[in-house]
Amino acid sequence: MVRIPIAIGLTALMIASPAFAEIARVKQSSGTAFVQRNDQQLKPAPGLQLLAGDRLVTGKDGRMSLTFVDNTRFAVGPNSSIAVSEFQYDKTRQKGSFVTQVDRGSLAVSSGKIAKSDRDAMKVRTPNTLLGVRGTKFIVEVPE
């Protein structure tokens, strides 16, 4: 009698934790670059799996590139600090929401399935602007 609620509780936990699911994979990096996850700094080796909330940081000689599970592609330029503040994707329905915050530096984006799924499902925030991405390729630059 006691086991059943525990089993249900565990299942609910597994379903309710999409925040810990892989959202993207690092493809390449060079120079000074790391992924900030809470208080950890992770080396962006090819294949590193990213989670929602991760911040991409590069120094003046640093670069990083990654591909998200909805096929969105990022290239991060030097001197950048960029957070993937929100990423939710339902693979079966090909819908989701995606918010990236470019605090500093440069980011090239080739948008994927989330941007196509609903109007402004993909957003990019800079210190003075909120952008809604409607399916395209673009570069956002935020000088220091």
Place this chain on the structure above:
Amino acid sequence: MRALGLGAACLMLAGCATSSLVLLPDDEGHQGSVAVLEADGQASQSVISQGNSRTKLGEANANPQPLGEKGLKPEEAALLTTLPPPAKSFTLYFDQGTTTPTVESQSVLTALRAEIASRSGPQVEVTGHTDTVGSEEDNDRLSLQRAEEILNWLAGQGIDRSLMLASGRGERDLKEPSIDNFSSATNRRVEVIVR
């Protein structure tokens, strides 16, 4: 007057450049757009849709300027060259009721293996499907077995299992819509996305 004052202050201070957006056509030459939803704390309804343009951000009325003859700045061009390659899809077909890829699909397997091997930090999504012959439960099982068959073959060819994920969709995502219990070579397939 106020805008002029701010502009003058920016000229005097090094590093006071404003944020900007460069809008480009996608890899297929299709031109999408970017909406400015908020600028400087104010709601905005500007939509930037001119390809190959540059827009200063932070103004409610976006005013895109053509890149013109000068084109991209060298650092922008360099940034674009570091975008990862686009995701690529492969489809393998199966003989009825089996997990055996058709003879025609053998060359696709070879191309698939080569594509994965050529990528840095690859991620491989393997999704199995069936036609509508048989029960839904059997087809759920068969679709997953088909996906696992491909994953196992790739693993046997030296592709790291941790890069790959197999799942089965049974008869839920028919490529060719059909009635129940209809044999379809088009629907008996495994779709692989390489990122």
